[in-house]
Amino acid sequence: MSCFKHLFVYLILFASFTVHAQQTGKIYGQLSDTLTHQQLKDAFITITKDNVIRQSVFSNQSGGFSADNIPFGQYHLNISFQGLAPIKKSFTIDANHKVINMDTIYMFIQVKELDTVVIQEPPIVMKKDTLEYNSSRFRTKAYAALAELLKMLPGIQIRNDGTITINGQPVDQIYVDGEPFFSGEPSMALEHLPAEIVKKIQVYATNTNNNNIPGPPPPPGFPGNKTLNIVLKADKRKGNFGKIGAGGGTGSTYNAIGDLNHMNGGQQISVVADAGNVDKEKTGTDPVQPNNGIRRVMNGGINYRDSRNATLKFNGSYLANDTRTELESRSQTLNIFPGDSSTSLNQSTRGLNKMRSHLFNGKIDFTPNSRTTFSIIPMLNVQNSDNTTIQQSTQHYANSGAQIYQSSGTSNSNSNNSMISSNFQLNHTGKKMGEMLMANLNIRNVENKRSAQNETVTEYSAYSKNIHQLSDNKSGNFNVGSNVMYTKPLGEKYNFTAQGTYGxxxxxxxxxxYKFNDASGHYDQLDSTQSNNFISNYHSGTAQASIRGQAGKLNITLGAGLQGDWLTADNKTEHTRFSRSFINLLPQAMVSISPKNGKMLMVGYNGRPMTISIQQLQPVTVTSDSLFIQEGNPDLKQPYTHTLNMSFNAVKPGSMQLFTISMGASITEHSIAQSTTLLDNGGQLSKPVNLEGAQSANITLNYSTSALKGKLTFNMIGATAYSKIPVLSNGIRNDSRTFTTNSDLTCTYNNQKGWDVSLSVGPGYNIMTTSSGVRTKYFQTGITGKSLYSWKNLESGVSWYYNFNSSLPPDYQPDFPILSPVIRYRFLKNKALQASVTCVDLLNQQSGASRSVSATDVSDSWTRTRGRYLLFSLMFNFKHFK
Incomplete structure (x- = not known):
């Protein structure tokens, strides 16, 4: 009995000791100054409670600081450094906040002026892996949407199709306080978030590890997708805000938009909806995208985020879409073949497309302790579409003009697609600073069904051919991807990273x-030449290791690894089976230098194999079109690409001057090219083959500056790209070489009193030549802008868009101007209600024309747009912050 008593006492003492041990926490961060962005060594840091110093530390040589074993309670962090203004921050250590990450703390130059300290945040800050804009230095008008703020930021462009680029690199998602707004879809945030709630906008590389791509995310200056993170102002985190508006006009046009946002600290609820059949304002200098047609769109959704509980956080969204598009277009395509074999295909198309979709995204973060976070990210996407198309085509030999065939036909199709996935993530931080374990498992299942009925009559010189068929296609894809990464510090200057993936x-x-059976009146005759049934399995695994070292301002990363791919296929139609396997090296090297004054230079190299699809390897014909036949090639070798990248970023401290340059070049061994053969009936037989010689190179420069105390800003982007793409045409090597250069020069002026003016010019020049002697070159430019003047509650002006393409035929409208004058008036309290009258496309151009160039063809296209209409609308904005 005595033993049990002693054991009970020991357990009580152990539990008490454990509880006591857990009643402490830790705080850490980084120090930098705003003038040169240098890391501040030997800054004196104290932690006080009730004006009593509890701990004191100095920052290390890299500007980092940390203090642990801090008992639960409320404290003040005091930082002092000679010549810089002292900083005092409050923080709390408790059960939900055991580890406090202060991120990078910037210290300002101390300016004494009548015993006061004058502090102004710099407009742009370049951190190690993040470019940060302070929105307070970029003023927008009242009730402006987020898109209006982004247009003012140096290096950021919003294109006509709604896509966003930063220094020429695409932005694929937008976050709010580190969490996706809806699914991260940029268009939702651009239209439904107001600019006035934004404190900072951070730009960093999109985390590719969630997609099971080997290696860490690319540096911010390197090519690759980027993420915008919207950091909200502290005084805008509690309250309600939103807008509601509607309009109607001539030609049965209408639009409606609304959103309601409720915020309560870490809790956010957003409900959005919009509908209409009007065109969006042209915002970029790029050409109008073809195939836009005349659209009617209806969207609705809800987004919920709750991060008030440090242990359990949730983010989820649902978005429904219904789109109806009327399409009327024509195209002229030059199919490039050697000698006199090139053909010209002229097509005219009328059609109607209906598409409906439902998208659900969610994320649950469970943090059982201060060092471990487990996340579950489910996704469900369901789509349905109906298409009706009437098409007429004529094909000639390009040189002689002799007709090969002419055809006309109709097509009706229905598609049902669904995708369900779950992503499981584990992030664990070790006891040592910099020690981290990340694991990721993604499971996804995709189901696609498509049924299409085609009736086509094709007439040749000596005969005609009727096609009356039904295509019934079903495909399924099941994917499992996993990724584990472990990082461990080796002393103060080196880190070791090991990573493995399996997919x-x-x-x-x-x-x-199926062919139509006249006798039965049904589609019951299987066409074996256009039918195929096959199953495939693809396994891929990687193992990598790298070491990153720091020597002053120099960072070097060296790594290597192996990737193995093994695939098997079983063709049920042809009763054939085959398997292939590949082993490749994964070298990696990167050097970055961070000299003074906010500059950063990065150079990197990596080698990666490219995935081969089962469709490319199938030893049979896979096609659903008798004029465009595709074959597989089981003898393909796996391509391997060597990529070299360089980037330089410079931000002038305390100003809006930003300069970036990025260069990239790649060479692909065993590149997969297309071997295209022109058939006697004018059809094309396409087959993938390995060809050497694929190359590409590009350079992008961006420079931004301001004048007149920030009222006038300039943004200049220039890009040049070269590519060599090997192809086979009728069995003859016919490489294409493409050289493109384009730029975008933007000037904006906003004096916050009356004038709001912007002008963008985007000239570009394109050259494409082939080994067979085909050469095309053309100049194109887009000019877009607006000029608005406000006087008291009245605003009037005009927006314009002009497109010119020297290569387009006269009947394709090589140049067209779109002018849209507008008058707006604000009234009620706080000018919350706005009435406007807009005349869209005053000159009634009704055009969307463009040219596209590839290694095998040159295509001009024209699509009818809505044209001129007059729109009357009302918009009411409301906001109430606590």
């Missing part, structure tokens, strides 16, 4: 085409 992909494809 499994199973495809099940059933393509059946």
């Amino acid at each position: 499994f992909n199973k495809d099940n494809n059933l393509y059946n085409t």
